[in-house]
Amino acid sequence: MAEEALFEVPGSGPSRARQGGGSLADAEHASAPLAVRMRPRSLDELVGQSHLLAPGSPVRLLIEGDQPMSLLLWGPPGSGKTTIASILSRQTNRDFVELSAVTAGVKDVRAVIDAARRELGRGRETVLFVDEVHRFSKAQQDALLPGVENRWVTLVAATTENPFFSVISPLLSRSLLLRLEPLSDDDIRELVRRAVTDERGLAGAVTVAPDAENHLVRMAGGDARRALTYLEAGASAALAKGARELDLTTLETAVDRAAVRYDRDGDQHYDVTSALIKSIRGSDVDAALHYLARMIEAGEDPRFIARRLVILASEDVGMADPTALTVAVAAHQAAQFVGLPEAAINLAQAVIHLSLAPKSNAVVKAIGAALEDVRKGRIGPVPAHLRDAHYGGASRLGHGAGYQYAHDDPRGIVAQRYAPDAVAGRRYYEPTERGAERALAERLARIRKILAGEE
Secondary structure: OOHHHOOOOOOOOOOOEEEEEOOOOOOOOOOOOHHHHOOOOOHHHOOOOHHHOOOOOHHHHHHOOOOOOOEEEEOOOOOOHHHHHHHHHHHOOOEEEEEEOOOOOHHHHHHHHHHHHHHHHOOOOEEEEEEOHHHOOHHHHHHHHHHHHOOOOEEEEEEOOOHHHHOOHHHHHOOEEEEOOOOOHHHHHHHHHHHHHOOOOOOOOOEEOHHHHHHHHHHHOOOHHHHHHHHHHHHHHHHHOOOOEEOHHHHHHHOOHHHHOOOOOOHHHHHHHHHHHHHHHOOOHHHHHHHHHHHHHOOOOHHHHHHHHHHHHHHHHHHHOOHHHHHHHHHHHHHHHHOOOOHHHHHHHHHHHHHHOOOOOHHHHHHHHHHHHHHOOOOOOOOHHHOOOOOOOOHHHOOOOOOOOHHHOOOOOOOOOOOOHHHOOOOOOOOOOOOOHHHHHHHHHHHHHHHOOOO
16 A cells, blocks of 8 residues: 555645655655656546546545545545545645554644644645545544544545445544545556656556556556556566567566455455355355455465354354354364465365355344344343352242253253243244254254243
8 A cells, every 4th residue: 555655745836745654745756666657647637537527526626626625535446546635735725734544643633633723723724635544543533523523624535445334433424435446447558558658657668568468457457556566567577688568478477476466455355255255155165265265365364264264154054064163163273373375275175164064044143133132121030940049048039949950851851931031932043954954943843842841
């Protein structure tokens, strides 16, 4: 994410930039990355996101109309979030202050807002850009609220994570949420061609062979920064060997395995994780192994993958295959003990086992129903015969009186009440007819009859 936050805030003109722990200023120079040098300088240069750039749109009103409006920009890496902030810093008539959620704390946030209030008293407004706002703690996000609510600052916050999970509700309600989409293949192709010819880019030092260009577009996956980073690596490799054309072989050699990786801090992290879980739930072992491989190649922590499998073992397999949880927990322990790359084998074994296991969500439905009753106040006192009778005076209170010891019955089950009156007769666990739950269903039916005194 560091490269996304690199661009120049000019020292001349009406906007005076102040830094608050980020890296937006003084980045545009001859040795800056290609993705930085080619950052659009106006909305007209911006590629993609046409749904946000129509006349009268919030982005245009904020930048071209200089209107106060707090924005929350949500989108995958390389979709233009920081570029919009960059354009804002060049064209707005307000002070521009940047905070990076990676380095700034509550003290920094409050200092910026206090300074903005002072500037407002002098007739100058302030735009506060917060990169990776999802990394802010609740306390840090709370510190932003007074400034946003009272419009002491115009907040422009960027996030790659779903803000409904990572941004506090009061901040969401006071900001206009704009969703940025991954760039299309045509958008990426336009950016690559522009970078090849533009004086700020490669200035025609190399050309790109059609198959190499197609490969760049494919590898970019809708991420402009990734496309330009790979183009720069390939062009450097071509020039180093005296070639004037970047061919496919040179590009493939220059770009390592990162080409097939996704940004594990972005939306794809959640999308691929979701696809893994849903493929296992759907019993498609081959698709599940594909997504597992993508996660491993992306550099995911194997313990994170294993934790998801442990949850799935109870949530989606449950008692249909009671060994599923054992296998998943063993895979988690193996991932911690062995580590990558060997732990990939352990994780694959667990994925295969869980994919092929019979499926049941009866466990999660059972605890969900029980929790719902408790939250609705259906609790009631514990029946007297079940209460603790191991302390002095308990018998005088009637605790334990009439309790029947299950092991004294040949069946190991006796007919007596266990649930409090408020939920008497409630049935939470309803096994399916799949896998081991078929036999459990038969046993449970008999147990319930015995408990009710019907057998």
